[in-house]
Amino acid sequence: MMCGMIQSRSHERGALRSTMHKRLVDRTAATAATAMIAAVAIVMLCGSMFWGPSVYAAQERVDTIDVSELRPGMKGHGMTVFRGLEPESFDVEVIGIIRRGGQLGNMVLVRVSGAAVEAAGGVAEGMSGSPVYVGGKLAGAIAYVFPGSDHFVAGVTPIADMLRMLDYPDALGAFEEVPAGARAATSLVVSGLSGRALGRLSEALERFGATVRPAASFGLGAGAGASEWVGRTGSTGSSESVSGGRPAQEIKPGSAIALQLAQGDVEITAFGTVTYVEGDKFLAFGHPVLGNGTTDLAASSALVHGVIKSDSTPFKVLSSTGWVGAFTQDRLSGVAGRLGRQAGLIPVSVTVVDKETGHERSISAQVAPEESLVADIFGSSALAAFDGTLDRVGGGTATVELRVELAGRQPYERVDTFWSNSDVAGASLSNAFDTVDLIANNAAERATIERIVLKAQVGADRRTAMIEKARVLQKTARPGDQVEVEVTLRVFRGPRVTRVLSLVIPDDIGSGTVSLMVRGGSVSVEDELDGWTTPVQELLYMDVDDMLADLSSRPLGNDIVLELEPYLLDEPEIDMTVPVGSELHRDGVSGRESDDKAKGKDKGKDKETQPGAADLQADADELFSKPVSVRVPTDWVVQGVKWLTIEVENEVDTEPAIEELYGPDM
Secondary structure: OOOEEEEEHHHHHHHHHHHHHHHOOOOOOOOOOOOOEEEEEEEEOOOOOOOOOOOEOOOOOOOEOOHHHOOOOOEEEEEEOOOEOOOEEEEEEEEEEEOOOOOOOOEEEEEEEOHHHHHHOOOOEOOOOOEEEEOOEEEEEEEEEOOOOOOOEEEEEEHHHHHHHHHOOOOOOOOOOOOOOOOOEEEEEEOOOOHHHHHHHHHHHHOOOEEEEEOOOOOOOOOOOOOOOOOOOOOOOOOOOOOOOOOOOOEOOOOEEEEEEEEEOOOEEEEEEEEEEEOOEEEEOOOOOOOOEEEEEEEEEEEEEEEEOOOOOOEEEEEEEEEEEEEEEEEOOEEEEEEOOOOOOEEEEEEEEEOOOOOEEEEEEEEOOOOOOHHHHHHHHHHHHHHHHHOOOOOEEEEEEEEEEEOOOOOEEEEEEEEEOOOHHHHHHHHHHHHHHHHHOOOOOOOOEEEEEEEEEEEOOOOEEEEEEEEEOOOEEOOOOEEEEEEEEEEOOOOEEEEEEEEEOOOOOOOEEEEEEEEEOOEEEEEOOOOOOOHHHHHHOOOHHHHHHHHHHOOOOOEEEEEEEEEEOOOOOOOOOOOOOOOOOOHHHHOOOOHHHHHHHOOOOOHHHOOOHHHHHHHHHHHHHOOEEEEEEOOOEEEOEEEEEEEEOOHHHHOOOHHHHHOOOO
16 A cells, blocks of 8 residues: 655755755855964954945055065054054064965965053954055955964955945845855854854854854953943943944944844844945955855944953954945955945744743844844744743743745735744744845845744644544545545544545546545645655745745644645556556556556557557646645644545446446437
């Protein structure tokens, strides 16, 4: 008897997520030949305040010095902010030139000194992009350090490599891939997320060569030059923002700057230093942040509260202070942007209500439209809302409403019910994450996400029902007939409940014994006939509207599903490529009569008029591509599956003989 292998819907989600991870570019970082890491701290801050755009001074291109002109022993100075807003000078001496092949240019090795940098403990995270001048000419930007070693030795990205970014077009296009070994590791300090939510985001950001550490919040006293700006502050990962009014801030070489992946209750910010300003264009960091080439990410000015010494690498403590523009390029030699330009942001809202305790938590954020990170930031934020509301990790039942608004299209909306005996939050969010990821990374066309809203009602109770039995109320049916199936559910610690589902037999189906499957919407079937096909590959390359229609048509967890299976139960070795002369009965699949009947009926006809294997295959594919099914919603997450059969008879099979109607004399 032909049957299917039952797979839980988590199996399907697992296959989907696994494929998505393989599809996404593997950005696992490898350290450079000198084992350096980027001197940058990426921080999540909650509740930052944003102000008007900062002003910028009109500047022409300054004199630069090429790396070929630099020699060991040549001296100069660098500029960066050690505290407050104003850049300070520190001394620089050229040690040598590191030759790097491939797409990377040479790197200048320097030693830094001076009272300010010595008080800081050396080159600190957040100094990435600090301009270095030799002989009054701009040589490049500090970008790399030796972790756990001499903190006063740094690598400088030549300015010639960075200036090329100013000539790149700003329009979004194909993303530039970062070659293996080119990326320096990026240190991320996270605030506002913890536990599993932090871990999920950490896994996502590891694709970009980033390491994540949780933030610690503590108070800092006001210092000279910064006291008027300092409110309650914290470490690099502080969620507390600067309070009070803010005048327009001039962005100039040496100023602190922030690249923001998210704003609001969850903020993701990469802090660095401005290297160069020309009119409304600027350069910063001296190394990639995400390395995605042409981009569109918010840029903010930043305040430095101080520098914390560390045996590994010192780091600046910073806060974003107000929007200044947008980053338009994220390349191997640094990032570039435009002052006064508004970056695109996607509003994300997540609200979770615990019906058991009455607790409710909402998280709102503005997320950068970065295709490879939108779903991860959304998923991590949603998981934080679930865990923060429930204050536990365990079983339960959840009703989840997802709405994704898209430019120029009707919004995608879905309300589904989930149950898990161990992790209701994880079970509830997997489909929503996959949906957002599929939309953001659609391979057929670019879909612009304008808003993501998720609302969830979660209870600790188990609202499930098992399909205990099912039976067809008719013994036989003809094409076009309506077949009724009675399904008995056994509610968890409750009564038995009966539902009747009606399904219409297709007009073009052939005669024979066909299979009906009754299943819960929370399970799916891996069919032995076709083998498991990875749906994500097909979904990714569908037109967006078709993909959304496919996602919308999928059963809900609280549905009872009745499906007509397009194969015969008495022929488990079905081969879709068998020749037409085979004795295999294909009636239920192809919609044609069996070979034996066809031989009798079509006796004397030319053999060329008989359908070939390709015709049978086409008919079978047509029936497979349009499954016949009906769904009935219930009040429970439905589990289990039952297989049934019914005899389908064509009129020619059941037409009574003439002698039976009129007698033998006719």
